[in-house]
Amino acid sequence: MVEKHSHSILLFTITVAAITLLFTAGCxxxxxxxxxxxxRALKTPREYHVEKDTRFENYTESGDLKAIKKRGTIxxxxxxxxEGDLLPRAAIVTQxxxxxxxxxxxxxxxxxxxxxxxxxxxxxxxxxxxxADVFTGNLTRTKQREQKFALSETITRSRQQLxxxxxxxxxxxxxxxxxxxxxxxxxxxxxxxxxxxQRKNPxxxxxxxxxxxxxxxDNILDSLNQSNNLVTVIDSNIVEGVxxxxxxxxxxxxxxxxxDIVWAMRKDSPELKLRINNFxxxxxxxxxxxxxxxxxxxKKSRVxxxxxxxxxxxxxxxxxxxxxxxxxxxxxFADKHxxxxxxxxxxxxxxxxxxLKAGRxxxxxxxxxxxxxxxxxxxxxxxxxxxMPEQILSSSSKPPIHSLQDLNGRxxxxxxxxxxxxxxxxxxxxxxxxxxxxxxxxxxxxxxxxMVAEGEADATIVDASAAEVSASLRDELLAGPLVSGPLxxxxxxxxxxxxxxxKMNAFxxxxxxxxxxxxxxxxxxxxxxxxxxxxxxxxxPGEALSPxxxxxxxxxxEHEFDWRLIVAQMWQESSFNPKxxxxxxxxxxxxxxxxxxxxxxxxxPLFEPVRGIKAGVKYLDWIRNRFxxxxxxENRLWFSLAAYNAGIGHLYxxxxxxxxxxxxxxxxxxxxxxxxxxxxxxxxxKNARYGFVRGAEPVQYVRNISKLYxxxxxxxxxxxxxxxxxxxxxxxxxxxxxxxxxxxxxxxxCQYGYLRPSGDAQPRPLQAGMLRQSADGFCRPQSTATPAPxxxxx
Numbered sequence: 001m002v003e004k005h006s007h008s009i010l011l012f013t014i015t016v017a018a019i020t021l022l023f024t025a026g027c028x029x030x031x032x033x034x035x036x037x038x039x040r041a042l043k044t045p046r047e048y049h050v051e052k053d054t055r056f057e058n059y060t061e062s063g064d065l066k067a068i069k070k071r072g073t074i075x076x077x078x079x080x081x082x083e084g085d086l087l088p089r090a091a092i093v094t095q096x097x098x099x100x101x102x103x104x105x106x107x108x109x110x111x112x113x114x115x116x117x118x119x120x121x122x123x124x125x126x127x128x129x130x131x132a133d134v135f136t137g138n139l140t141r142t143k144q145r146e147q148k149f150a151l152s153e154t155i156t157r158s159r160q161q162l163x164x165x166x167x168x169x170x171x172x173x174x175x176x177x178x179x180x181x182x183x184x185x186x187x188x189x190x191x192x193x194x195x196x197x198q199r200k201n202p203x204x205x206x207x208x209x210x211x212x213x214x215x216x217x218d219n220i221l222d223s224l225n226q227s228n229n230l231v232t233v234i235d236s237n238i239v240e241g242v243x244x245x246x247x248x249x250x251x252x253x254x255x256x257x258x259x260d261i262v263w264a265m266r267k268d269s270p271e272l273k274l275r276i277n278n279f280x281x282x283x284x285x286x287x288x289x290x291x292x293x294x295x296x297x298x299k300k301s302r303v304x305x306x307x308x309x310x311x312x313x314x315x316x317x318x319x320x321x322x323x324x325x326x327x328x329x330x331x332x333f334a335d336k337h338x339x340x341x342x343x344x345x346x347x348x349x350x351x352x353x354x355x356l357k358a359g360r361x362x363x364x365x366x367x368x369x370x371x372x373x374x375x376x377x378x379x380x381x382x383x384x385x386x387x388m389p390e391q392i393l394s395s396s397s398k399p400p401i402h403s404l405q406d407l408n409g410r411x412x413x414x415x416x417x418x419x420x421x422x423x424x425x426x427x428x429x430x431x432x433x434x435x436x437x438x439x440x441x442x443x444x445x446x447x448x449x450x451m452v453a454e455g456e457a458d459a460t461i462v463d464a465s466a467a468e469v470s471a472s473l474r475d476e477l478l479a480g481p482l483v484s485g486p487l488x489x490x491x492x493x494x495x496x497x498x499x500x501x502x503k504m505n506a507f508x509x510x511x512x513x514x515x516x517x518x519x520x521x522x523x524x525x526x527x528x529x530x531x532x533x534x535x536x537x538x539x540x541p542g543e544a545l546s547p548x549x550x551x552x553x554x555x556x557x558e559h560e561f562d563w564r565l566i567v568a569q570m571w572q573e574s575s576f577n578p579k580x581x582x583x584x585x586x587x588x589x590x591x592x593x594x595x596x597x598x599x600x601x602x603x604x605p606l607f608e609p610v611r612g613i614k615a616g617v618k619y620l621d622w623i624r625n626r627f628x629x630x631x632x633x634e635n636r637l638w639f640s641l642a643a644y645n646a647g648i649g650h651l652y653x654x655x656x657x658x659x660x661x662x663x664x665x666x667x668x669x670x671x672x673x674x675x676x677x678x679x680x681x682x683x684x685x686k687n688a689r690y691g692f693v694r695g696a697e698p699v700q701y702v703r704n705i706s707k708l709y710x711x712x713x714x715x716x717x718x719x720x721x722x723x724x725x726x727x728x729x730x731x732x733x734x735x736x737x738x739x740x741x742x743x744x745x746x747x748x749x750c751q752y753g754y755l756r757p758s759g760d761a762q763p764r765p766l767q768a769g770m771l772r773q774s775a776d777g778f779c780r781p782q783s784t785a786t787p788a789p790x791x792x793x794x
Contacts, residue, residue, distance in 0.1 A: 062130035065271040074110040076101045077123045077132035088343055101136045104279050114599050127266055134265055141260035150273040152263040153280050158237040160193055162252035165224035171231060171252025174200065180229045183207040190233040193255050217242055218656060218689055221249045245687055285340055293362040295499035305342040306330045307352050307361035310691045313524050314366035317690050319647035323584060325524040326365050329385060333507050348444060348682035353377050356492060362500060365491040369419055378495050382504045384488030390423055391467040392480030394459035395452050401459060401480035404432055411435040413457040415445050420461040423484050446680040453477050465525035472527030473696035523583035541715050546576050548609050555614050559621040564716065566617055568708035572701060578609045590616025620644055631666045638668035638702050646698040649690035657684055673699045
């Protein structure tokens, strides 16, 4: 479900996309009309609106806010770079760059449009030439920029800092660098800093690195850990963000003064600058470290602090979008009262109640069951926002548990210090001879579910919603009987905080009656299993695979995909319903988030089949180009599908986790998919940049599509296939799959430089405009332009 892909920017963090901005822009002091030392002229900015769009086509407008309002649109420009944001673990989420820009457009009563440039200089030149209005992102204030542009008030501040691997050289003082290699991104003022460091330390060497599509902060840190004398320079706010999930690197001395991070506009835009500064002044509030949690104090500070866990229903990132049932409700509550929401993620091995009582937040919740035992610890609960029964979840490799009597002689493995233990003991008291095993305190709820799926544990007790969703995604799991009535869940406040509790209860009472609330309950707590078997049963040779085969063939051909793969994906996404819309806003046949579609050239709505198909296929093509050359064509396909479903950030996390597990990070089946499943466990996702992911969903997504794709290729054997699929995944655990013979087809690989026909397929006629690329095939000339991204600048 390209559900999907909003790419919010945390002010004190960096993401895959932020790397480009921060290594080429964040500290860049260059004149936008020069490169490096100022000798080389800029190339004409490339504007990433390839397809003609009937709703928006870029224009030239160099006027102030009055002229912009006549257009009805404000154009935010950012950088063409990779997707994915670090999961905010302690931040005011309404102060992310994308959220700020979207809110600004709303307050100005303008439609926001996002443009992309290949470099900061090109972005600034587009503003200067009237092809964009505001540059949002981590842009550094410099004297040169102040002379040429209107710059906003300071959004945040940062300093450049030395960073090395955990066993790297002494970087506590620049004078101690000695014989080291200072590796920095070419074309950035990190380069100027490195030159100054080299001048003061003649034995040091400077290495300039060109930005690669798969360059991420994590990849850079991994490279540092492979050398004992490699050093780089990174902004301090980036460093602090990375520290929230990994500690295998060293930070050293600051090598610059504090620098202002700002937005940029055209020089002659005093009204726009004034409105933006007034807006930012109101939005960029901070919270004192020690503050009361009563309603009057909260309103005065304009910020409310919410404590929660990073987990499957409370708070997580999915395709670049911050979401979760508790998070969504908390955000609605904050918006209702015109407050900024500060999100604080509590480590899984610590209690929400302890953090609440320590004054680290104003209210707390993470699908928290209301119990007298919790109330006795010094908290009050809101009215219930949902009630959830508990249910048995067992392994499908063992006899099914259909009734409570089937629990006789079985073993329940339960998480320590949970209500599940009380429920299991009640079963024993009622005469059920079930054995209870309490896992060690450090064993998480998600780990126990994985143990059941892998046959290491017999059965467990979980929330009924978790049982149904898990069983729908993993054939290794079976949902059994309910073992309790509906148990109320709610938010917690410090005992006696009646003023906040009153506001929360009034909000929940009203919101629970809304249709929006019902949609969220359905989205987060109900299974959504696609009927792959149903579609397979009705396939007939010679018949159309879908009502949209012709449209799919056109888009698939343009981006060099096998059209049957796209049809298989389309069934998985929408069951061929062009009017499909998810509760989080994904639209159309390929379920693309409106913002993602807009950024690849197709603004919403996407319910028209041709627009929905073109947007989804173009986005899938963009993802496919994010992987390095050492990932082969077949695995590039599976990685692209997994990233389309979960977000490329989670895919990157799974690759790093696979490597840590001694699995192959460049192979999907039985390797990266295994790691993806592990990222539902806190012991793994606490060290992941993007945090928790319900890994079973992308795993099953890829398997369902691959199964349907094989069926489609078998029905249409005379057509050219995308690849020779040498791997056939089982539908159960991803460990025991076996290869099957390849289909009789050709192998189309122009995307990667060749076209190789197999011996059993008819040769394809040479098309006009195709050039010889190899001894046995022809391909169209490939563009060297930077591919357009689906996300804004970081």
